[in-house]
Amino acid sequence: MPERMVPVADPQANYFALQAEIDTAIRTVLEGSAYILGQPVDRFERDFAAYVGVGHGVGVNNGTDALHLAIRSLGIGSGDEVITVSHTAVATVAAIRMSGATPVLVDVDMTTYTIDPEAVRALIGPRTKAIIAVHLYGHPAEMDTLLSICREHRLKLIEDCAQAHGARYHGRMVGSMGDLSAFSFYPTKNLGAIGDGGMVLCNDDGIARRLRMLRQYGWDSPQHSLMEGWNSRLDPLQAAILGVKLRYLPQNTARRRAIAEAYGIGLNGIPLRLPLVRPDTEHVHHLYVVRTDDEATRDGLREHLASAGIASAIHYALPVHKQDAYAGWVRTGSLRHTEMIASTILSLPMYPELSDPDQQRVIEAINSFFAQRP
DSSP, rough: OOSOOOSSSOOOHHHHHHHHHHHHHHHHHHHHSSSSSOOOOOHHHHHHHHTTOOOOEESSSHHHHHHHHHHHHHOOOOOEEEEEEESSSSHHHHHHOOOHHHEEEEOOOOOTBBOHHHHHHHHHHHHHHEEEEEEEGGOOOOHHHHHHHHHHHTTTEEOOOTTTTTTTEEEETSSSSSSSSEEEEOSSSSSOOSSOEEEEEEHHHHHHHHHHHTTTTEEETTEEEOOOBBBOOOOOHHHHHHHHHHHHHHHHHHHHHHHHHHHHHHHSSSBBOOOOOOTTOOOOOOOEEEEOHHHHHHHHHHHHHHHHTTEEEEOSSSSSSSSSSTTTSSSSSHHHHHHHHTTTEEEOOOTTTOOOOHHOOOOHHHHHHHHTOO
């Protein structure tokens, strides 16, 4: 009989670790006078923007809306193209479509699985207006090259930081380098709410004002829509919860890095490609993604882990360009790396509350799988 299941992520454990402070923050909102926006949202917007080192934070309903409204705030829409990757959560591409723009999907590099700047160059066309750089799994994308490309072609750069709260590139916090950045606070994120939440960050006063209107019906004053807008407001309960969790993000990031280091030691020497970190970058290990030699080995390893009471996941098993909603019409370049990665990657348990004994179970199970192979 296997021991209790070790999950891939455990947001409930994160709540229990901070339960007293979170419950107090929730009670403060319940006993307050603002149930829509208000001081809890204002405070968290300021605190998170300051943490990233950006002038403005605009809280919205979720990470997908954060990307969508970021695109809209730049005046990008129907007839325009936005370049991003196919190896990402489908939300990245869905947000482009929500804006009315057309996605163009490019390949990733095989070291970090983030957007390949040279693949971007090859697909820039007359309708290209922006690039969305996804800091996948918590590793920063190659921002200097992307920023140079955007300057050369007069494009906007949006950072998708949904998996990278606190990551750094050449000393700069992700989310502080592009024209705008979008964050998700989905419960399993490095900074996760107990429900949905998102935020757009920028340094431009005018864009920040536009974002605040777009998230609430286009209002420039109560009940007056200056422009068409949406209903996408960060809930004050979630803002209060996130305000508590933000204080613990640095120590939780340190714990993720310690877990990643322990995996690197415990899994050294077996035929498994472990995550690499580019020099002068700081990975925050939202996910710990390994890669096998082939799909059969990946699937066999996953079954072996499940039999030992260990969950795993695939991020992402089906690239966006192969999903029914997008297949056959979305413009792409070569996606050879993307398709190779999708068939061989596996996400191992990774969360700050993962205990040393549970991580050792994972390591021992993986080693036993490869030890029994011819």
